[in-house]
Amino acid sequence: MRNRIIIAAFLLFSGSTVYRILTGDASWAVTTRGGDPSQVTLKIWAGNAAPIDHWRTDSAVDAARTLNRQLEEEGSGVRVTIDAINDPASWGNYKKKFLMAADSHLAPDIICTGHEDIASWASAGLIVPLADTVAEMRAKDPAFADVREDLWESTMFRGKIWGVPQDSEARVLFYSKPLLAKMGWTPARMKTLERGIQDGSFTTDDMIALAEKAVASGVVPRGRGYWHRPTRGSDHIQKYYAFGGRIDDPETGRLVADQQSLTRWFTFQRRIVDAGITPENYLGTEWGIWHNTVSHGKALFWEGGIWNWSSWGSKYAADLGGEAYLHKSVGYAMPPAGSKGGTPATLVHPLVYLVPKAKASGQMQQKLALRLLALMTTPEINTRHALDSSHLAILKSQLDYAPYKENTFLYGISKLGGKSFFQPNHVRFSQWFDIVMGAMEEAQSGRRSPSQAAADAIALMRIDVGEDNLVFR
Known part of the structure; x- marks a missing residue:
């Protein structure tokens, strides 16, 4: 325009x-x-x-x-x-x-x-x-x-x-209220899920277990328990953060090479497939399919940017009542931490x-x-x-x-x-990002084990990011 x-x-x-x-x-x-x-x-x-x-x-x-x-x-x-x-x-x-x-x-x-x-x-x-x-x-x-x-x-x-902020957002965990209701959850209990995420008592393990139960009980078909972003993107970094990973070191200004946290993150990415709550070969799913599936309440949990809410209301779920339907049927909370007592975090991309x-x-x-x-x-x-x-x-x-x-x-x-946390303003961040995204895809697809994918990512960081730009943990 x-x-x-x-x-x-x-x-x-x-x-x-x-x-x-x-x-x-x-x-x-x-x-x-x-x-x-x-x-x-x-x-x-x-x-x-x-x-x-x-x-x-x-x-x-x-x-x-x-x-x-x-x-x-x-x-x-x-x-x-x-x-x-x-x-x-x-x-x-x-x-x-x-x-x-x-x-x-x-x-x-x-x-x-x-x-x-x-x-x-x-x-x-x-x-x-x-x-x-x-x-x-x-x-x-x-x-x-x-x-x-x-x-x-x-x-x-x-x-x-160097700049003036224009907008801000968050990436949150959405859930289907009607599907949780089919599992016996009352509105009051759904609020306890949100509070549990905030206080660290409801973690990624609990989310996976609840999604597995939804699949086992027939509330959702196999592969519809949890959907994350279907393509590469910064949304995935939230899970690295949830498992203790950090992108940069504030004291040195360098990027972080954390093999242990990468392994934990990649283990999660493969685990959701093995558990049957995310489809095999899920990465690469078309965005239209993703939006229609989650906005129509066909998945129990999904993670995504809040900016999708407008598109769901005006386009994908318009046939169901638009935003009025979303308010009635979709709940949201912070993405859960990866361990008990952890603090939930969202990546913000201004x-x-x-x-x-x-x-x-x-x-x-x-x-x-x-x-x-x-x-x-x-x-x-x-x-x-x-x-x-x-x-x-x-x-x-x-x-x-x-x-x-x-x-x-x-x-x-x-x-x-x-x-909330940001991607760092670092001249080598794009190389770091491409490396961890590639490794995550290898681990989730099963082409490499999580530990091998993490080790390979660290080795590539040494070459493409450069040891002078890294802090090793």
Whole structure:
């Protein structure tokens, strides 16, 4: 989707609008788009965008109207065009587009992407640091002071703040209330399951046992006791975390090579298949099949991102009553810990707005971009996105904002408790991730034993990640 709005804005750079910047042997020009210094265009991109995600870019258009009113009061007569692109391309293709655009000095002024891109893009000199500390960032604008404290961690790299959080989510354990009811569970008892997960008394072992009982009693067919994400993805890292694994070491900033925790995680992945609660050859199941199965209550337990709730209500379970059906039939809790007394944890993957450098965008509009981002960071704008796409509040004030509080699903998720953690902003994380995902697939499929898959993963880490980037546990 493409939106344009003409607004009055303040020209935040002075002097000639053409700058010569030398990079190595080549020189290139920084110009005002269109060549007219009285017209400034701010481009914003968002990727992997479904229609329900439109606020990731449309919020810039709304914020620009506010900026227009402010700048009119300041007496500025410069005209600015907001060019917003909500790109449906996959994350991989979207990021390739950005890198190609940056190489040609045609990147947008603001790009919305996963926080994990900060490390590589900052190291390549493609984005600007926004502040040296969280305190400095908070002091720049009251809107930034309202951002949840934990989310700033996801924007940090080498001691600096590189982005503004756009949204946040969680990956939780869902369960079918009607299927548990068939097993004799009352609504009150279902609440004890949620509390048991919180206090560590209900673990992955208990989940597996309950799912096995559902299969044995005929409540669900074999292979429908527990479904996780059917493809590679960061969701799986939750189970590594549940079994004691950690991705990075905060003291050294290195990634962690933990063979014991990998073995425990891979053992779980194979165990759910051997127990008959997850299908053999499950990995690679089409997403449409997955969504239809879980949203129609054909699996007892499943894990997934809360953003799926909107799609289930509007598309996959619309024939059953949409969100009204979901509230009646689907329960949710934190993913259980891997051992008694453990604390449940969810991986949170914030999307962030980054500001490309002039050498990437060909523009000197970074200060204007940051000013726009502050106006995009409001309870009203962020709640619109949260409600339309099933994402969590990123602002502290949203938890007291009536439209957000009235959404029982999102507000309930916000109050679940437990731990949340992020993927690290590390330049070698993608290599680490690909290695553990490949090893997990080998173990779950039975092509390698869990212990062998873990040992092979550690050996590959030494080569592809590099021992200088690892802490061994």
